[in-house]
Amino acid sequence: MLCLGIETSCDETAVALCDDGRPVLEKLASQARLHAVFGGVVPELASREHLRCLGPLLDALFAESGLTLAAVDAVAVARGPGLLGSLLVGLAAAKGLCLGAGKPLIGVDHLHAHLMAATLGRAVAYPALGLLVSGGHTQIVRLDGPLAMTVLGRTIDDAAGEAFDKAAKSLNLPYPGGVYIDVLGRGIAPDRTLFPRPYLDNDHLNFSFSGLKTAVAAYVAAHPELRTPAMPDAVGPIDPEAWPMALRRVCASLNFAIAETLRVKLVRAMDGQPAPVASLLAAGGVAANGPIRAMLAEVAARRRVPLYLPEPVLCADNATMIAATGCLLGRAGLTHDLSLAPIPRGRK
Numbered sequence: 001m002l003c004l005g006i007e008t009s010c011d012e013t014a015v016a017l018c019d020d021g022r023p024v025l026e027k028l029a030s031q032a033r034l035h036a037v038f039g040g041v042v043p044e045l046a047s048r049e050h051l052r053c054l055g056p057l058l059d060a061l062f063a064e065s066g067l068t069l070a071a072v073d074a075v076a077v078a079r080g081p082g083l084l085g086s087l088l089v090g091l092a093a094a095k096g097l098c099l100g101a102g103k104p105l106i107g108v109d110h111l112h113a114h115l116m117a118a119t120l121g122r123a124v125a126y127p128a129l130g131l132l133v134s135g136g137h138t139q140i141v142r143l144d145g146p147l148a149m150t151v152l153g154r155t156i157d158d159a160a161g162e163a164f165d166k167a168a169k170s171l172n173l174p175y176p177g178g179v180y181i182d183v184l185g186r187g188i189a190p191d192r193t194l195f196p197r198p199y200l201d202n203d204h205l206n207f208s209f210s211g212l213k214t215a216v217a218a219y220v221a222a223h224p225e226l227r228t229p230a231m232p233d234a235v236g237p238i239d240p241e242a243w244p245m246a247l248r249r250v251c252a253s254l255n256f257a258i259a260e261t262l263r264v265k266l267v268r269a270m271d272g273q274p275a276p277v278a279s280l281l282a283a284g285g286v287a288a289n290g291p292i293r294a295m296l297a298e299v300a301a302r303r304r305v306p307l308y309l310p311e312p313v314l315c316a317d318n319a320t321m322i323a324a325t326g327c328l329l330g331r332a333g334l335t336h337d338l339s340l341a342p343i344p345r346g347r348k
């Protein structure tokens with residue numbers, strides 16, 4: 001099954017083709033630069049930018065792949081969670097293509113798709129435990145199969161990505177700051193007691209990262225010299241050597257606090273399942289983080305289960321994950337009609 005995927009849920013406009021779950025080609029336009037000056041995604045700008053970029057990206061996808069819309073078996077589109085206006089742009093485009101070319105439409109849950117990015121090209125053993133860590137979500141889910149997901153825990157306030165981004169904002173690092181904190185902390189021993197590992201003193205699997213954000217803000221207020229004086233250009237490779245050591249230690253300590261918090265709940269979740277967990281998955285933009293990937297590898301090795309991580313480029317928002325999930329849903333006969341509506345807040 002050749003599936004076209006469309007992703008417009010937040011600040012990446014992306015289209016991709018997958019053939020029976022195998023990635024064929026992706027075309028992606030990031031809006032990071034556009035929103036960087038505002039220090040966060042501006043919804044109105046995001047939807048206008050999706051509208052501007054989607055047509056040319058589709059043209060480029062078909063031109064470069066040598067394939068045509070006629071060859072596509074289904075059109076899959078992210079229906080949420082995400083920004084309402086942005087989702088509507090993707091949904092309208094997908095519906096137009098389906099209506100014009102007589103193709104089935106498949107609405108895809110963006111979070112499900114993130115997790116499926118970890119399974120691409122792999123024979124995953126189930127039940128699997130999945131850690132989904134992105135800018136808007138932090139969840140632990142059990143997958144009894146690729147289409148059978150149970151959410152076991154979620155954040156009650158900020159997501160892990162928000163903790164990274166807001167800490168970066170306190171430090172006056174460019175937006176989105178997660179990748180800066182990751183790279184600047186590389187090779188530096190963390191101070192393990194500098195920041196709290198929040199919300200572990202309980203017996204459930206939910207997360208709360210808002211206290212960590214406050215702890216970082218308070219630490220930076222007490223050490224104003226840590227703030228970078230001017231916002232450097234967010235584009236281009238990051239050279240960690242060019243940054244002060246004290247700032248880099250703060251970054252390493254924050255990576256450690258977040259990775260450890262995720263580890264405690266993940267291990268707790270593994271211990272609490274009715275059947276032994278056969279594999280670990282992680283996905284979402286924050287799953288590109290070096291110390292978090294190292295923590296996951298260590299947990300998997302200790303528990304002797306395989307770990308499936310998307311390559312870093314497929315951790316962030318992309319359309320390959322939407323097309324691949326579309327293939328799974330389509331093969332199972334799960335399609336939608338043209339009344340498909342966005343679900344901006346996601347399923348509960």
Ligand code: KG4
Nearest residue numbers: 134135136161176178182285286289316317
């Ligand atoms: O999955 P994603 O691209 O978009 C959402 O669906 O939210 O995740 C974006 C989040 C942002 O908070 C960004 O700062 C964070 O992922 N992120 C990282 C890294 N790369 C992206 N956080 C920590 N380390 C990274 N290397």
Ligand code: ZN
Nearest residue numbers: 114134316317
């Ligand atoms: Zn996402």
